[in-house]
Amino acid sequence: MPKTPPRLYIFFGLIASGKSTLAAAWSARQGALYLNSDRVRKELSGLDPTAPRRESFAAGIYTPEFSRRTYDALLAGAREALRQGREVALDGSYQSRAERERVLALARELAVDCRFILCRCPEALLKERMAERQRDPAAVSDGRWEIYLEQKERFEAADELAAQGLLVIDTEAPVAALLDLLAERLAAARPAITPPTPKSLKEESNHHIPPVRSTTAMYNRMYLLRFPKETIDQPIICNLVKHYDIEFNILKADIFLQQDGVMVLELSGHKKNVQAGINYLKKLGVKVETLATVVSRDEESCFQCGACTGICAPGALAIKRPEMAVLFDPEKCSGCGLCVTVCPVRAMSISLDPESIVRA
Numbered sequence: 001m002p003k004t005p006p007r008l009y010i011f012f013g014l015i016a017s018g019k020s021t022l023a024a025a026w027s028a029r030q031g032a033l034y035l036n037s038d039r040v041r042k043e044l045s046g047l048d049p050t051a052p053r054r055e056s057f058a059a060g061i062y063t064p065e066f067s068r069r070t071y072d073a074l075l076a077g078a079r080e081a082l083r084q085g086r087e088v089a090l091d092g093s094y095q096s097r098a099e100r101e102r103v104l105a106l107a108r109e110l111a112v113d114c115r116f117i118l119c120r121c122p123e124a125l126l127k128e129r130m131a132e133r134q135r136d137p138a139a140v141s142d143g144r145w146e147i148y149l150e151q152k153e154r155f156e157a158a159d160e161l162a163a164q165g166l167l168v169i170d171t172e173a174p175v176a177a178l179l180d181l182l183a184e185r186l187a188a189a190r191p192a193i194t195p196p197t198p199k200s201l202k203e204e205s206n207h208h209i210p211p212v213r214s215t216t217a218m219y220n221r222m223y224l225l226r227f228p229k230e231t232i233d234q235p236i237i238c239n240l241v242k243h244y245d246i247e248f249n250i251l252k253a254d255i256f257l258q259q260d261g262v263m264v265l266e267l268s269g270h271k272k273n274v275q276a277g278i279n280y281l282k283k284l285g286v287k288v289e290t291l292a293t294v295v296s297r298d299e300e301s302c303f304q305c306g307a308c309t310g311i312c313a314p315g316a317l318a319i320k321r322p323e324m325a326v327l328f329d330p331e332k333c334s335g336c337g338l339c340v341t342v343c344p345v346r347a348m349s350i351s352l353d354p355e356s357i358v359r360a
Helices: 019-030 037-044 064-083 097-110 123-135 145-154 159-164 175-188 236-244 271-283 307-311 338-342
Strands: 007-012 033-036 088-091 113-120 167-170 220-227 247-254 261-268 287-297 317-320 325-328 348-359
Touching: 007 019, 007 097, 019 033, 019 088, 019 113, 019 175, 019 307, 033 037, 033 064, 037 064, 064 088, 064 097, 097 113, 097 159, 113 159, 123 145, 167 175, 220 271, 236 247, 236 271, 261 271, 271 287, 307 317, 338 348
Parallel strands: 007 088, 007 113, 033 088, 113 167
Antiparallel strands: 220 261, 220 287, 247 261, 287 348, 317 325
16 A cells, blocks of 8 residues: 655644644644744754743744744755655744745645644733743743734734634643644544645655755754864864864864864764765864764653654653653664754753774
């Protein structure tokens, strides 16, 4: 039998409507890749996802131009995962018809079932959630009441999605009940996208959204670099970012003029880009060693949302049913660090293993 194509879920709505909580929980339940617009926006700007930004509406990192980058990055991440056969849950406001049409276009191109889930709740509950969010140091969203009022004014009704099987979920109930309700309604719904000629998910298309840079790390490694003194004055790290679309984090550096240099560097990005960047370093005469890493979890910080389980390829993170508890098996962990990038409360962390250095 042919393999069933993956589904694309879009959880959208106004600030504090409960879409992120439901989207993260649904992703964990389905093993889907969870892509959150607030987190991606801040990562694109170089900020910690939990760093507060009290920007005015459509200002700072919330300008239309930066929002365009953010939602392009969400689509790029969804495209790659869907082509690999993985389900994806997008979490964002998607307040304009044009933005929603971009998602529909991607679903039609890849011949996948696309489900929009509009989340809503009474304004009294919205206010309660926003007040609670302001007190939570791990909160990712910057939504405030005045921003909500602006967003409400500009939000375009999703009546164009009626033919696509739009689902509307009132999020007042407990998350467990909402998950069961959503599963029931999805099971009863017809496929929203039924193209006349299904295409392989791995087939390349001549009409696609241009690839964009996303700092949601797809591959993460730490390296020990030894620079010959002849290369010290060259913009090597700058070239890694400019030409290979790689994120970097310098953990330690001893660089002096006319002397060999040493640097401990964390590189993140698409795997092929990181590998191409390493080859570039080697051609310059830089000695590259891969540092083994150790991933750990802060049990007190983890609130069992399960967002990490959907992206853990080796199965080190998994949900124990029916308790819905997130289990972590360090023995299965490959040290890739993907779980660190999706954890909303930073319960997962990655560090160097000083006992093990493997030559790249």
